[in-house]
Amino acid sequence: MAAPSTPLFISTTTLHSILSHKTLISHFQSTLPNATVSLSTPPRHSHSTSQTSTLLLMPSFSTSSSLPYIGVKLVTSHPQNSSINLPGIHACYTLFSSITGQTLALFDATELTLYRTSSISAVASFYLSKNDAHVLVMVGSGNLSPHLITAHLSVRPSINRVIIWNRTAEKAATLADKLRRENRFKGVEFESNGCLDDVIGFADIVSCATNSEIELVKGEKLKEGVHVDLVGSFKQTMKECDDETIRRGRVFVDNEIAMEEAGELVGAFERGVISKDDVCGNLVELIKGEKFGRENDKEITVFKSVGSGVVDLLTAQLVYETVRDQTQHIS
Missing domain, CATH: 3.30.1780.10 (ornithine cyclodeaminase, domain 1)
Incomplete structure (x- = not known):
């Protein structure tokens, strides 16, 4: 045409x-x-x-x-x-x-960009999060956050509780209130919390969309079976989780560039927490069935995306x- x-x-x-x-x-x-x-x-x-x-x-x-x-x-x-x-x-x-x-x-x-980034996270969640996930903890309350929440709910309609955390507690509360008033989220409870360490252990899915250069998600706080979705970092100086999260998780990436750019992974490689060979696969391999995603309800999975053309x-x-x-x- x-x-x-x-x-x-x-x-x-x-x-x-x-x-x-x-x-x-x-x-x-x-x-x-x-x-x-x-x-x-x-x-x-x-x-x-x-x-x-x-x-x-x-x-x-x-x-x-x-x-x-x-x-x-x-x-x-x-x-x-x-x-x-x-x-x-x-x-x-x-x-x-x-x-x-x-x-x-x-x-x-x-x-x-907001649509494509959140939808890629949701594709990964389809393969890596538990089918019966109920609690989503959203780390960050910027413009990407409602997109990530909507996308995760699209592939995991079992989610019935969303807890939003932001460094500025009022921003998290404002977003929770906005989403609570939207008719499209039937049966989902939205709330905010000022202490991430207090709520991270409830999560079946943790989705992070921040510009943080200090770890926010602490691996020791994560419960068995959680899926961690890391979206924010795209430079080696940025990171949203600590080494313990990477050590405990089966790590997948959206593409190979993530292993060169993402601060969480680059730092973990440098410190010997994991090696590049320990990364379990990329998104295309998951879609094609060349690599297996979640294998049981107890394992922790981690997906790191940096985006691509x-x-x-x-x-x-x-x-x-x-x-x-x-x-x-x-x-």
Whole structure:
């Protein structure tokens, strides 16, 4: 089908009208295995623009007839924005045809990133968390946190209690109150707690989305059978859990770059807590059944994601093709 001559601008409003965590989770499960073979994804560029801020450039491209795209995401990370009530992450995405090189679509990719990151965590949870998980502890209450909660609930509808923790207790309480008032979460109790050590032991799933450079999740506090989802760190100086969490868990990653970038893993390797060979597998291997996920109800599983251009492009593909087909149908 011919590409539109004028690039489509896909706004956040349009994105929300098309995407759901359930559809994106399903899209990843069906497309990721083949996409990792046909897509080239160079290492992302990471540049410090100040002592606290980062610019990321994430390209990915393919000449496959089923995925004829080139995509580039530009991301800025400004954690200090929380003090002025702005998101810490902003992003834009450009999608090109890999056949003609023409620009196909421009996205406000801030929300695209939130959807894809949370949905990847949920795909991992599908293979690694207990089927009857009841309690989710959400570490962090930024813009990604409600997406992670929604995504985890999508694959584990047995969850009936969500406890939110944040360094600033009021932010956790505000998010819990907001989610409590939303009609889409039937039968789920939302609460906040000011002491993570006091509640972490209740969790069947712990999901972390922070910019922490000190460990927050302490492995000695975790109960048997918990699944730990680590999303926040993308630099070697960042970490959301301690070595004991890594030592106790069967560790999986979204992709191999996590073993070079994630502070929790790099530090554990350096200190001899585990070796790279001890990492049990990646997300594609789990989806394809080449590696086994959870093997019993007592083991602790850990999933560390740092993101990749592959999942950005697959998310952009789903949104672009839906908008393109709707536009052509109307015309």
